[in-house]
Amino acid sequence: MKFFIDTANLAQIKEAHELGVLDGVTTNPTLMAKEGITGQDNVIAHYKAICEITDGDVSAEVIATTYDEIIVEGEALAKLHERIVVKVPMIKDGVRAIKYFTSKGIKTNCTLVFSAGQALLAAKAGATYVSPFIGRLDDISTDGLQLIEDIRLIYDNYGYETQILAASVRHAMHIINCAKLGSDVITGPLSAITALLKHPLTDNGLAQFLADHAKAAGK
Numbered sequence: 001m002k003f004f005i006d007t008a009n010l011a012q013i014k015e016a017h018e019l020g021v022l023d024g025v026t027t028n029p030t031l032m033a034k035e036g037i038t039g040q041d042n043v044i045a046h047y048k049a050i051c052e053i054t055d056g057d058v059s060a061e062v063i064a065t066t067y068d069e070i071i072v073e074g075e076a077l078a079k080l081h082e083r084i085v086v087k088v089p090m091i092k093d094g095v096r097a098i099k100y101f102t103s104k105g106i107k108t109n110c111t112l113v114f115s116a117g118q119a120l121l122a123a124k125a126g127a128t129y130v131s132p133f134i135g136r137l138d139d140i141s142t143d144g145l146q147l148i149e150d151i152r153l154i155y156d157n158y159g160y161e162t163q164i165l166a167a168s169v170r171h172a173m174h175i176i177n178c179a180k181l182g183s184d185v186i187t188g189p190l191s192a193i194t195a196l197l198k199h200p201l202t203d204n205g206l207a208q209f210l211a212d213h214a215k216a217a218g219k
């Protein structure tokens with residue numbers, strides 16, 4: 001399973017990359033705004049900076065919501081770097097645009113997906129990735145993980161190659177459960193990824209090993 005980090009924070013992207021487990025980055029307009037990145041030139045420079053850190057795919061979201069405008073914006077984003085994936089919302093014009101981008105060999109990430117039907121449309125349009133937002137479903141008392149299971153079943157039934165990118169991942173158990181369900185990718189905050197490191201028996205065991213080593217060495 002691939003690990004993407006869901007942030008526009010360069011320090012966190014570097015930290016995840018240096019850990020050696022980072023396969024890509026997802027961003028969205030909210031995450032860019034959170035880092036204070038505003039204005040087209042700054043946004044473009046920031047995407048390029050992210051692409052310099054990671055070896056993997058970098059999702060850059062279009063702001064446009066009409067077909068013609070999505071095409072213009074998406075093609076410009078795709079030209080920024082070979083690792084840019086054009087992130088397109090799950091709307092009618094977005095699905096049409098994904099079909100167009102696919103025909104041109106431009107990678108896409110269909111975002112804001114909350115149902116199996118939407119994921120089926122994204123796959124039929126040829127999206128490279130589909131992003132079901134599992135945390136936001138959990139927030140409204142709907143089982144986000146069930147959606148991952150449903151999409152996995154549907155894609156496997158027909159051999160769709162669109163990769164399931166479980167998004168809006170909030171914590172370590174989301175990651176583990178997505179792995180159990182066969183999600184191709186997860187994207188979440190650095191805290192969810194590093195939480196996978198933690199186990200009290202690891203900490204206690206290491207402290208004991210070091211203490212015993214020091215005792216044996218007469219320290």
Ligand code: E4P
Pocket residue numbers: 006026027028111131133135136167168169187
């Ligand atoms: C996905 O690509 C989105 O950027 C993201 O995962 C949304 O997460 P949130 O629900 O925590 O904002």
